Amino acid sequence: MHPRSLFPGSLTSLLASLLIMAAPPSTAGDIDFSQPQPGEALPGGAASHSKAHNRRAFSHPNGNMPFEQRLDFRVGNGVFKKIWVSSPSSTTANDGLGPLYNARSCARCHIGNGRGHPPKDSDDSAVSMFLRLSIPPQNAQQKQQLAAGRIGVIPEPTYGTQLQDTAVRGLKGEGRMQISYREISVALSEGESASLRVPQYSVGDLNYGPMHPQVMLSPRVTPAMIGLGLLEQIPARAIEAAADPEDDDGDGISGRPNRVWNPHSGQLELGRFGWKAGMPTLNQQNVSAFNGDIGISTPDIPRAAGDCTAQQSRCLQMPDGNSELHDGVEASRIMTDLLLLYTRNIAVPTRRKVKDPQVLAGKQAFYQAGCQQCHQPSFTTADNPDLPQLSRQKIWPYSDLLLHDMGEGLADNRPEFAASGREWRTPPLWGIGLTETVSGHSYYLHDGRARNLLEAMLWHGGEAEASKQAVITMPKADRQNLIRFLESL
Numbered sequence: 001m002h003p004r005s006l007f008p009g010s011l012t013s014l015l016a017s018l019l020i021m022a023a024p025p026s027t028a029g030d031i032d033f034s035q036p037q038p039g040e041a042l043p044g045g046a047a048s049h050s051k052a053h054n055r056r057a058f059s060h061p062n063g064n065m066p067f068e069q070r071l072d073f074r075v076g077n078g079v080f081k082k083i084w085v086s087s088p089s090s091t092t093a094n095d096g097l098g099p100l101y102n103a104r105s106c107a108r109c110h111i112g113n114g115r116g117h118p119p120k121d122s123d124d125s126a127v128s129m130f131l132r133l134s135i136p137p138q139n140a141q142q143k144q145q146l147a148a149g150r151i152g153v154i155p156e157p158t159y160g161t162q163l164q165d166t167a168v169r170g171l172k173g174e175g176r177m178q179i180s181y182r183e184i185s186v187a188l189s190e191g192e193s194a195s196l197r198v199p200q201y202s203v204g205d206l207n208y209g210p211m212h213p214q215v216m217l218s219p220r221v222t223p224a225m226i227g228l229g230l231l232e233q234i235p236a237r238a239i240e241a242a243a244d245p246e247d248d249d250g251d252g253i254s255g256r257p258n259r260v261w262n263p264h265s266g267q268l269e270l271g272r273f274g275w276k277a278g279m280p281t282l283n284q285q286n287v288s289a290f291n292g293d294i295g296i297s298t299p300d301i302p303r304a305a306g307d308c309t310a311q312q313s314r315c316l317q318m319p320d321g322n323s324e325l326h327d328g329v330e331a332s333r334i335m336t337d338l339l340l341l342y343t344r345n346i347a348v349p350t351r352r353k354v355k356d357p358q359v360l361a362g363k364q365a366f367y368q369a370g371c372q373q374c375h376q377p378s379f380t381t382a383d384n385p386d387l388p389q390l391s392r393q394k395i396w397p398y399s400d401l402l403l404h405d406m407g408e409g410l411a412d413n414r415p416e417f418a419a420s421g422r423e424w425r426t427p428p429l430w431g432i433g434l435t436e437t438v439s440g441h442s443y444y445l446h447d448g449r450a451r452n453l454l455e456a457m458l459w460h461g462g463e464a465e466a467s468k469q470a471v472i473t474m475p476k477a478d479r480q481n482l483i484r485f486l487e488s489l
């Protein structure tokens, strides 16, 4: 029997928080919480931007980007905003949309490069959120395919790996994501309480017949697009060094790297991007988004019919936008290169109020609650002569980029490569305090179920259970300071 289960709940949590305080993880070191640490006001190092913290705060190029590249950044932004149209059209420059798609441009979902949100009511479209789909392996061959790691999931036989709710004229969208919520309440110290909404997902208006009975749905909201090039330049070994898959140090936290297939290098590599770290590189993420979200083919993924499956024969027969002018596909190599440059160089804003006593006290509460065990404060990026402005920067993403079991409450029960149905990648917290300013809402977590930062913390479970209990039991003033700290990131 696990010794802790001998104690009742509140005592267990008290012990858990005492344990954390007694043995601070090494990264806490001996931080002086009376003043900011050197460099922490610039989370992206010299690549941070110091422009206004307004609605456009996630739309600036890296502060140290050479002047000559800024034009390419703007053109890349143009590719990101480009509205695709269906084929055939009077121009071959923009056609190729779909046939099935979720949105007509990258920017339609990544609005202001900020985070998406669940539909506000049944009339609101789910444009900045979608459902990933798959099924468990059905036979030895599929088991073998998954074990070999070349594919991360077995697609739903008719609907593929993602629910596209829209289609070009003459074809039907696949169906509609439906969410219903029920509220549960959580008691906090000093007589406070919070209410969490527990979502339940289903798909309505299925236009291509019933789904497989074992279909697994994974809701995902659009993440913010800042600092991605810096995250890509963190040396894989620095991320892997923090992994502790068997929890050998016994702190209850066992970060694991995702291992995903990189078709470009032809090998399994560390996964970095997406809510389950299912993508190895920014280019792979970008071209997958082109194909799965908009239905656009690229030299890397030349499927003009996007996520249409063999069961969707009409979809496969629709005209495509492949053109000799674009390397025989719908978006040329030049376009994907510009998009790569753009997505690598969106700057992280400078922090606000780093010297504020409440913020500093909140930072201390963050360490005392053990948040930094997963939300690793800083890394130094690799030395890459091809990308000098992203090189050797001390950055403050507040993420270890590893997978953690977050408990049953957050589980989507849909594995993706090495990530289990309970694991999520620690999301970077940089810029999180500007969510309201940039995106006009404050919905957090992979499916936007949390309506504010406190709810986001209270959803933590699994490996983060002790951290959550620390938040529940800490004095109210500390909880408020902790939120001030998160708002300053």
Ligand code: HEC
Residues within 6 Å of the ligand: 080, 102, 103, 104, 105, 106, 107, 108, 109, 110, 127, 128, 129, 130, 220, 221, 222, 223, 224, 225, 228, 272, 273, 274, 275, 276, 278, 282, 285, 286, 287, 289, 290, 293, 294, 339, 343
């Ligand atoms: C329909 C909405 C939608 C569209 C259109 C879309 N995205 Fe995304 N994007 C998302 C969602 C949702 C995720 C999270 C995916 C996941 O976790 O698997 C994401 C993730 C990303 C990420 C990874 C960010 C991170 O923090 O890991 C990048 C980069 C990205 N998208 C780029 C693009 C580009 C480039 C395009 C256009 C070619 C695009 N997206 C189009 C919704 C969209």
Ligand code: HEC
Residues within 6 Å of the ligand: 253, 366, 369, 370, 371, 372, 373, 374, 375, 404, 406, 410, 424, 425, 426, 427, 428, 429, 432, 443, 444, 445, 446, 447, 453, 456, 457, 460, 463, 464, 467, 468, 471, 486
């Ligand atoms: C065991 C690792 C772990 C610990 C410890 C942990 N977190 Fe997290 N955190 C995560 C993961 C993984 C997610 C994403 C979960 C999801 O989206 O379902 C997350 C999500 C969040 C989010 C929402 C981020 C977003 O982009 O929506 C916030 C805010 C956050 N954590 C703050 C904290 C704070 C504050 C603490 C300490 C009280 C803490 N976390 C402790 C792993 C951890």
